[in-house]
Amino acid sequence: MIAIQNLNFSYNKGRPLFKEMDLQLGQGHIYGLLGKNGAGKSTLLKNIAGLVYPDSGSIQVLGHNPRHREPSLLSEISFIPEEFYLPQVRSDKFVRANAPFYPNFDSGYFRELLGEFEIPLNQRVADMSYGQKKKYLISFGLATNTKLIIMDEPTNGLDIPSKVQFRKIMASAITDERCVLISTHQVRDLDNLIDAVIILDEHRVAVNASVSSITENLCFKKVKELSPEIIYAEPAIGGYNAIQHNSLGEDSKLDLELLFNAVSQKQETITNLLHTPHYV
Template structure:
């Protein structure tokens, strides 16, 4: 579905973002894209959407090169950016102007999402609060029914109830022919939502694995004392939060924040077990 080969990209010669990056994304998954600040999360999303172009390497999305900006591809990509502008018009005019670009736009579903997010439509879009604007864009993006949904920091600006609504709505969007890619630095917002994790570190993809594979290989648990089976640990109230080899095939809940810290600090020990 999405294949990236030997991607090299930088905004300046002295500061490369990606060096010979390889990545493959498949349909039927919700990917969580994680990385430190300035690791290139937003830039990777823009490369996939054809908003910036690689210096070297190749990207294909549904068999197309996104930098060609072909309408047949663009109508299958819904990109919800972190930074955005909404015009000083009402919702109905916005929909009339933008929905025709997406042949599968579902007006009834859009109105359902607007109600779910409790977005007031009795004002111009530019006059809404930041959180309302963000929820409006999410609603429109999902209603396009594209095969690829890209979201850059979608939970920024959302309050706690709205984040819960977001997770509920996103959990119902996945279909076998759709790929959802969500970038965030608020890793806990993706708990119980994503089914695969991509982690960027040191110019490349440090980790690309399903949640099932991760929790099969590792056990995430809190312990009072450390043992030799512990691969990574962080101090916690009353003990330690740990990642251990899952030798007893225990069921455990993925701790995204703990995994992120473990990979960035002890990369080889973690990633080698997932190869």
């Protein structure tokens, strides 16, 4: 689906954002893209969508180089940005203007999603609240039925009930032919939704692994006291939230926030234990 090799990118030539980055993404998965502010999450998404171009290295998306902006590729990419502009038109006019770019657009599914999100059909899209606009764009993006869906901070501006709806809708939207890539700094919004994790750190991909692979190799647990086998721990009520090597094959639930913090402090140790630098 997506193959990135030796990617180098910078907005300022003296300050590279990515250095020799490699990344492989496969279809049939929902990836959660995590990273500190300034790590390049949005920039990576834009590189994949062909909105910015690398200094060197290669990017292949569905067999195409995205910098060429070929219609056959763009019609298979739905990009939902964090920052957006919506015109002063009603929904039906917006759809008539934009849906033709996507051959597989499903107007019935679009109306179904708007109903799920409680978005009025007869309102001008520019007059909606920020949260309504975000849900409108998510609905339109999913209704395009593209093979690649890219979302940059999709839950920003959503209230708690809307976030619950978002997770429910996204869980039902994944297919074996589709790849979904979601960038967020609100890691708990992706709980029980994603099946693979990408973490950017120090100009490269620090982690690219399936959730099952992570929990097979790492054990997330609450402990009362620290011990030598603990790789990373954070104070919690009654003890510590900890990560350790899953040498006993224990079942545990992935704690995305704890993993993210652990990678920031113990990247080499975590990466070596996962043994999966490139998950497909």
